[in-house]
Amino acid sequence: MPGGPEALEGIEAAREAKWERPTFAGQLFLGRVFTSMLFPYAVQSEQDRQVGDAFCAELETFLKKNVDPDEIDRTGEMPAAVIQGLAKMGCFGMKIPKEYGGLGLSQVNYNRAIMMIGSYCGSTSVWLSAHQSIGVPQPLKMFGTPEQKKKYLPRMAAGAVSAFALTEPDVGSDPANMATTATPVEEGAYYLISGQKLWCTNGPVAEVMVVMAKTPERTIGGKARKQITAFIVERNMPGVEVVHRCDFMGLKGIQNGLLKFTNVKVPKENIIWGLGRGLKVALMTLNTGRLTLPAGCVGASKRCLQITRDWAQKRKQWGGPIGRHEAVASKIGWMASHHFATESIVWLCSAWADRGDFDIRIEAAMAKLFGSEMVWSIVDHTLQIRGGRGYETAASLKGRGEQPIPVERIYRDMRINLIIEGTSEIMRLFIAREALDPHLQLAFDMILPGRPMRQRIRAAVRSVGFYSLWYPPLWLPRFSSGCPKEVPPRLRGQWRYVEGASRRLARALFHQMVKHQQKLEKRQILLFRLVDIGVDLFAMACSISRATMLHQQGGTENSVDLAELFCRYARRRIESQFDQLSRPEDRGAYRVAQDLLDGEYIWLETGLVDY
Numbered sequence: 001m002p003g004g005p006e007a008l009e010g011i012e013a014a015r016e017a018k019w020e021r022p023t024f025a026g027q028l029f030l031g032r033v034f035t036s037m038l039f040p041y042a043v044q045s046e047q048d049r050q051v052g053d054a055f056c057a058e059l060e061t062f063l064k065k066n067v068d069p070d071e072i073d074r075t076g077e078m079p080a081a082v083i084q085g086l087a088k089m090g091c092f093g094m095k096i097p098k099e100y101g102g103l104g105l106s107q108v109n110y111n112r113a114i115m116m117i118g119s120y121c122g123s124t125s126v127w128l129s130a131h132q133s134i135g136v137p138q139p140l141k142m143f144g145t146p147e148q149k150k151k152y153l154p155r156m157a158a159g160a161v162s163a164f165a166l167t168e169p170d171v172g173s174d175p176a177n178m179a180t181t182a183t184p185v186e187e188g189a190y191y192l193i194s195g196q197k198l199w200c201t202n203g204p205v206a207e208v209m210v211v212m213a214k215t216p217e218r219t220i221g222g223k224a225r226k227q228i229t230a231f232i233v234e235r236n237m238p239g240v241e242v243v244h245r246c247d248f249m250g251l252k253g254i255q256n257g258l259l260k261f262t263n264v265k266v267p268k269e270n271i272i273w274g275l276g277r278g279l280k281v282a283l284m285t286l287n288t289g290r291l292t293l294p295a296g297c298v299g300a301s302k303r304c305l306q307i308t309r310d311w312a313q314k315r316k317q318w319g320g321p322i323g324r325h326e327a328v329a330s331k332i333g334w335m336a337s338h339h340f341a342t343e344s345i346v347w348l349c350s351a352w353a354d355r356g357d358f359d360i361r362i363e364a365a366m367a368k369l370f371g372s373e374m375v376w377s378i379v380d381h382t383l384q385i386r387g388g389r390g391y392e393t394a395a396s397l398k399g400r401g402e403q404p405i406p407v408e409r410i411y412r413d414m415r416i417n418l419i420i421e422g423t424s425e426i427m428r429l430f431i432a433r434e435a436l437d438p439h440l441q442l443a444f445d446m447i448l449p450g451r452p453m454r455q456r457i458r459a460a461v462r463s464v465g466f467y468s469l470w471y472p473p474l475w476l477p478r479f480s481s482g483c484p485k486e487v488p489p490r491l492r493g494q495w496r497y498v499e500g501a502s503r504r505l506a507r508a509l510f511h512q513m514v515k516h517q518q519k520l521e522k523r524q525i526l527l528f529r530l531v532d533i534g535v536d537l538f539a540m541a542c543s544i545s546r547a548t549m550l551h552q553q554g555g556t557e558n559s560v561d562l563a564e565l566f567c568r569y570a571r572r573r574i575e576s577q578f579d580q581l582s583r584p585e586d587r588g589a590y591r592v593a594q595d596l597l598d599g600e601y602i603w604l605e606t607g608l609v610d611y
């Protein structure tokens, strides 16, 4: 959504235009709740579970024996023996099909493994996930030629590390404007890649990487269009240089760097999926790849719950365990219920990814957005509950004879999740764009400049036909709910709320479209509120579905308590967003921000030490 009509057209070209499979979250924004997609809660098969159980047991033993997360954090180095051991276990080929030497794990089992590693050592999980969620294996699996798969996948399954190079010093969230070029030579048999790639995870040690570069523009529909192409680049190709290894506030053990490419000669056979399809490769890879990051977040938040449970019972202040004081208890209740909701989203979407019968691009983006934001709050609450000890390093705690509980490290490691693989802001814009798609598909020909009058009229007629049938029922009361009979009684009202609020959301989105028309894309805060309502509704639906399954399996009310509590929190947030989708302070804040940027409030900065 950012940018003008030209940028909009550029993003259009890169995104997956068609919806060939059903979308649950997309329908929520249209006022429809596809109950049958959510009940029963999708889980992995028993056979797949056994594969995952065996692998995770082996992994756990390896981690406990060989990986010291605090030592990795302190030294900033991942021991070679750890990488070799992980490679030997097949961890670099978890998602690579067996026919290419990988373990061929399902998305659920892969995410279970990353969840477990993420609960123990953030750096180790990033080594593996950068390699196979966004690095070479995933795009090759999806778009590679048989030759490319045969050449690269077995190597990577055996432990050849890979990376994904998109970001540049001047280009972060807006990759369409990248500067790295790939110039065809020898009649297009080769390309010379030149440019810089920043913050490339695994980049300094990768043997193979996906590099995004601009290839010559093409004329489409009478207009010159930028082309971005994905190339497989080998580290030992002349002209590839690691300029700098980056060091961050957390994830100290990862290898991440600024890479320079100077006339790197790459054969055309190394193009993934075709010229000009690079951004599409990146976006579609991330549509599923994005599920791994929240799985890692779930691991960290499980660890936080464990730390909190232990500490809030053990630590006594003012006459009792701190967990019995209401202010602390309310934090713990919030943490447990929001952790439950995050897990409910992650495992449902992972199972959907394996089944492949639903389009999960919106759900995966919601999982990433919600998972990263929830874990950040959960870690923050954990730090607060641990008090001074939360702020103290594990080494210092150990040094004075206390248990080295690494909340300080987890805090530093987790912050980046709100930035990588799409910042929270970009995720909200992405979800808004996809949610608006059914409307834009109808209205695109009316909105975009330069469309012939006949096309505009046809679009207008199409729109009238659709909206006259779709809009009025959004106001009609429903006498029967689609709530499945197995939903426990305490959650039935919550489910009915999801149904009603979804229709309200669809109306609100439509009204704002009519009111702001093309300018809606500039009303980011308004759009973000609508997106947040959709995300909370999806989280409610997933939580109710999972609690229903757990309730049926074990007959316990535990999961119902968690789902009910989450729904109460979510409803309060949703009501507050609906109450005032546009607020006077939005305009006020924008004005103050612009004045501040223009130096009008420079007086606020007096008293600083200049550097």
Ligand SMILES: Cc1cc2nc3c(=O)[nH]c(=O)nc-3n(C[C@H](O)[C@H](O)[C@H](O)COP(=O)(O)OP(=O)(O)OC[C@H]3O[C@@H](n4cnc5c(N)ncnc54)[C@H](O)[C@@H]3O)c2cc1C
Residues within 6 Å of the ligand: 002, 003, 130, 164, 165, 166, 167, 171, 172, 173, 174, 198, 199, 200, 201, 202, 248, 251, 256, 416, 419, 420, 421, 422, 423, 424, 425, 426, 524
């Ligand atoms: C540890 C680490 C690992 C990384 N790994 C990789 C990797 O392996 N490969 C790779 O290619 N990249 C990687 N990155 C880069 C990462 O993906 C980018 O940092 C991210 O895409 C954001 O880009 P940026 O930092 O340049 O922020 P910018 O794009 O400059 O954005 C700055 C701020 O402005 C906001 N913003 C930007 N545009 C808009 C808009 N239109 N509307 C509203 N808000 C907006 C952003 O949300 C953000 O808050 C990594 C970065 C780090 C720190």
